[in-house]
Amino acid sequence: MIDTIIFDAEGIVIDTETIWDKGQAIFLQRRGFVYDRERIKPLLTGRTLAEGVEVMKQAYQFDGDTETLARERADIVRDLFIHETTFIDGFLPFFATVRGRYKTCIATAMDQDLLKLVDQHLNLSALFANRIYTLDKVGYRSKPNPDIFLYAAQQLESSPGNCVVIEDAPHGIDAAKRAGMQCIAISTTYDAEKLQQADFVVNSYAEIDLAAVNQITSVGAG
Incomplete structure (x- = not known):
């Protein structure tokens, strides 16, 4: 029986x-490359x-200190995150229907500084009662490693078999499974x-259709 819904953050x-996409294009353009989104x-x-x-x-065969370049990427997108971030279409109505009926949280690989900016803009902490879990809690082992989802379940005192993860990416799906x-x-x-x-x-x-998810879970438990 599903009693816990774990949401990825970005794209969910x-x-x-x-x-x-804007940030990657700018970052690569500074180095003379064109962002190949599909690849x-x-x-x-x-x-x-x-x-x-x-x-x-x-992928593009350029050099540079990784941490320095990571900070540059963060700087590029920071203003965009502050001014342009919105909720995914349909999330708020869906969340309104499950809030109170299921335990909920966010489990994400998103950069913590950028997540804080989004939180200030959209007040995610209040929405999820501070149940937002990031990779620093699991030694920065990112998806498809399952640790972030297992940590979230542990924090909510939920059995993994009673959790459903909502994801948008193959790595996240792999981690959930x-x-x-x-x-x-x-x-x-x-x-x-x-x-x-x-x-x-x-x-x-x-x-x-959460009822359909519950049906599969019940069959699996049997």
């Missing part, structure tokens, strides 16, 4: 994809800023065909 609660975006999703720098250094949790994928960032490892794939929050 908050709409940051356009911001990141690079899948490699960056779910990574920390520093991990993303390593990905781009390898490795944690022993059900997973609903929303095609906000990737096309549906790239999300087929999830238990359910939907185009929007309006299509989520």
Whole structure:
């Protein structure tokens, strides 16, 4: 029986994809490169800023101190996050229907400084009663490692088998499944065909059927 819903942040609660695309383009343009979204975006999703720098250094063959470049990436997108971040369409109505009926939290690989900016703008801490869990709690082991989701379940005193994760990326889906949790994928960032490892794939929050998730969980428990 599902009693806990774990939300990823970017692409699931908050709409940051356009911001990141702008940021990557600027970062790479400074080095004389054009941002190839189709090729690079899948490699960056779910990574920390520093991990993303390593990905781009390898993909575009440029040098530089990783931590310094990670700070540059953060600086580029900081103003964009402050002024342009919004909730994903459909999230607030969906959250209103599950709040109080399920334990809820955010578990994210998002950079903590940027997350704080978004929190100030959208008041996520109040919405989730401060149940926002980040990679520093699990030694910065990012998805597809399942640790962030297992940590969230532990904090909420929930069994992994009673949790459903809502994700938008293959790495996150993999992490949820490795944690022993059900997973609903929303095609906000990737096309549906790239999300087929999830238990359910939907185009929007309006299509989520938690009763169907519960049915699968009950069958699995039997």
